[in-house]
Amino acid sequence: QVTVVESGGGLVQAGGSLRLSCAASVRTFSSYDMGWFRQAPGKEREFVAAISWSNGDTYYSDSVKGRFTIARDNARNTVYLQMNSLKAEDTAVYYCAADSIWSRRRDLATEWTYWGQGTQVTVSS
Secondary structure, X not given: OOEEEEEOOEEXXXXXXXXXXXXXXXXXXXHOEEEEEEEOOOOXXXXXXXXXOOOOOEEEOOOOOOOEEEEXXXXXXXXXXXEOOOOHXXXXXXXXXXXOOOOOOOOOHHHOOEEOOXXXXXXXX
């Protein structure tokens, strides 16, 4: 069983920054792909970013590319999402996801097995 717990959400003004953290309770964290999704009220959960366990490759949605950065610290079993130049449309609950089985579609929520409870990010304009 894998447990993931997000932290770091909050209220920030447009143009500001936040860093989200996701701690995973798994012995083989370094063998898990890690990802971030978000869900705004009335909308479907959407892909934000992912990082591969095998080679550290990173993937981003077009809406956050150039503003958000995903990184992992295998020694701390933690993945981070650095969010810069935040916009009002980034307001959502952000979820961390983990999976150890290879997938070519990490942008799909259905391809992830383990999820956190989410952390709220609110960007005021």
